[in-house]
Amino acid sequence: MGKMKLHWSPRSPFVRKVMVAAHELGVVDRITTVRTVVAMDKVAPELLPDNPLGKIPTLVLEDGTVLYDSAVIIEYLDSLGGGGRMVPAAGPARFTELRRHALATGFLDLLILWRSERAKEAPPAALLEAFATKADSALRAIDAEIDAIAATPVGIAQITFAIAGDYMDFRFADLGWRDRAPRFAAWQARFRERPSMLATPVVDG
Amino acid sequence: MGKMKLHWSPRSPFVRKVMVAAHELGVVDRITTVRTVVAMDKVAPELLPDNPLGKIPTLVLEDGTVLYDSAVIIEYLDSLGGGGRMVPAAGPARFTELRRHALATGFLDLLILWRSERAKEAPPAALLEAFATKADSALRAIDAEIDAIAATPVGIAQITFAIAGDYMDFRFADLGWRDRAPRFAAWQARFRERPSMLATPVVDG
Numbered sequence: 080m081g082k083m084k085l086h087w088s089p090r091s092p093f094v095r096k097v098m099v100a101a102h103e104l105g106v107v108d109r110i111t112t113v114r115t116v117v118a119m120d121k122v123a124p125e126l127l128p129d130n131p132l133g134k135i136p137t138l139v140l141e142d143g144t145v146l147y148d149s150a151v152i153i154e155y156l157d158s159l160g161g162g163g164r165m166v167p168a169a170g171p172a173r174f175t176e177l178r179r180h181a182l183a184t185g186f187l188d189l190l191i192l193w194r195s196e197r198a199k200e201a202p203p204a205a206l207l208e209a210f211a212t213k214a215d216s217a218l219r220a221i222d223a224e225i226d227a228i229a230a231t232p233v234g235i236a237q238i239t240f241a242i243a244g245d246y247m248d249f250r251f252a253d254l255g256w257r258d259r260a261p262r263f264a265a266w267q268a269r270f271r272e273r274p275s276m277l278a279t280p281v282v283d284g
Numbered sequence: 285m286g287k288m289k290l291h292w293s294p295r296s297p298f299v300r301k302v303m304v305a306a307h308e309l310g311v312v313d314r315i316t317t318v319r320t321v322v323a324m325d326k327v328a329p330e331l332l333p334d335n336p337l338g339k340i341p342t343l344v345l346e347d348g349t350v351l352y353d354s355a356v357i358i359e360y361l362d363s364l365g366g367g368g369r370m371v372p373a374a375g376p377a378r379f380t381e382l383r384r385h386a387l388a389t390g391f392l393d394l395l396i397l398w399r400s401e402r403a404k405e406a407p408p409a410a411l412l413e414a415f416a417t418k419a420d421s422a423l424r425a426i427d428a429e430i431d432a433i434a435a436t437p438v439g440i441a442q443i444t445f446a447i448a449g450d451y452m453d454f455r456f457a458d459l460g461w462r463d464r465a466p467r468f469a470a471w472q473a474r475f476r477e478r479p480s481m482l483a484t485p486v487v488d489g
Contacts, residue, residue, distance in 0.1 A: 185337040185352075189337065205326070
């Protein structure tokens with residue numbers, strides 16, 4: 080069987096979503112990773128023919144079909160085994176998982192934008208304040224809902240929440256998120272011991 | 285029958301996605317819109333209990349269940365009539381639609397970030413250059429694919445491409461996109477005459 084090619088980086092939390100899901104789904108050996116360096120202010124010319132937005136993860140199937148973004152790739156990987164494991168196939172449980180995934184992904188997007196912004200020379204104070212308010216609001220909401228989230232099968236929402244936790248440890252140590260969202264932190268400390276998480280460490284390089 | 289409540293603004297292209305889809309699906313009369321003012325640097329406190337990320341669109345169902353983001357809301361509205369109209373239910377056509385939707389949404393995200401960035405006092409030159417390169421690459425890709433896109437039933441990808449076109453007319457008149465992507469522009473000029481588009485004008489207020 081041929082392999083799929085994944086435009087990959089060890090630093091991207093959205094790439095990590097795909098890799099953790101691939102481990103959970105047992106399809107990681109069907110993927111070859113290709114290191115692709117991108118940033119908000121850096122374009123990878125070799126990536127643009129596959130993904131004109133220049134974003135990773137981007138998956139190229141054996142027949143040349145290209146898939147992105149991370150949620151689309153994960154649905155595809157899930158479909159290889161029949162589907163319905165990363166997001167329930169139908170019903171209220173499906174919409175609950177999708178809404179939680181949107182919360183987790185939106186939270187991660189917010190952290191990434193916040194990090195980019197606060198690294199600049201003179202970031203607008205109102206913008207930094209809005210990031211802090213939204214991050215605090217999201218952290219409280221996740222903490223309040225994490226027991227219900229933990230009671231569902233491992234899916235795309237749990238994976239993304241766990242990665243967001245690791246991302247905060249990595250990039251927002253100053254946020255003190257483990258003290259501010261103790262139930263979320265306790266759940267995440269268990270989730271990150273899963274083989275899928277241990278096999279996909281975030282490294283700065 | 286009770287109504288669903290949509291946190292709404294006449295300026296948000298992602299809110300417009302939901303409204304255009306609601307018109308196409310024939311469910312717009314089941315939605316009450318509530319004007320909610322948000323921005324990247326502005327938090328709407330009344331929105332946070334429904335959506336802790338402070339983003340619109342956010343839909344509140346009659347039983348209090350909350351849904352976001354726009355793609356999740358549109359899938360829910362589609363499901364009210366049995367589903368499968370906005371995104372094919374399965375098979376290669378589903379993944380093609382999802383990948384095109386990711387292209388359209390990513391393009392719109394990029395334009396919104398670019399607009400926010402270039403409005404600042406001293407935006408980093410490398411960042412502005414990366415935005416311009418990615419937007420050009422995406423415009424070319426959309427132009428190259430638009431005939432194939434136009435040959436599919438109206439779904440979430442077409443709606444988002446059409447809204448991105450209107451957004452460029454509204455916020456990026458200087459981009460000259462209609463000259464640079466003439467096939468996309470010609471398709472978009474037809475699509476925006478649909479009743480769903482005419483019923484949801486973008487206004488600056």
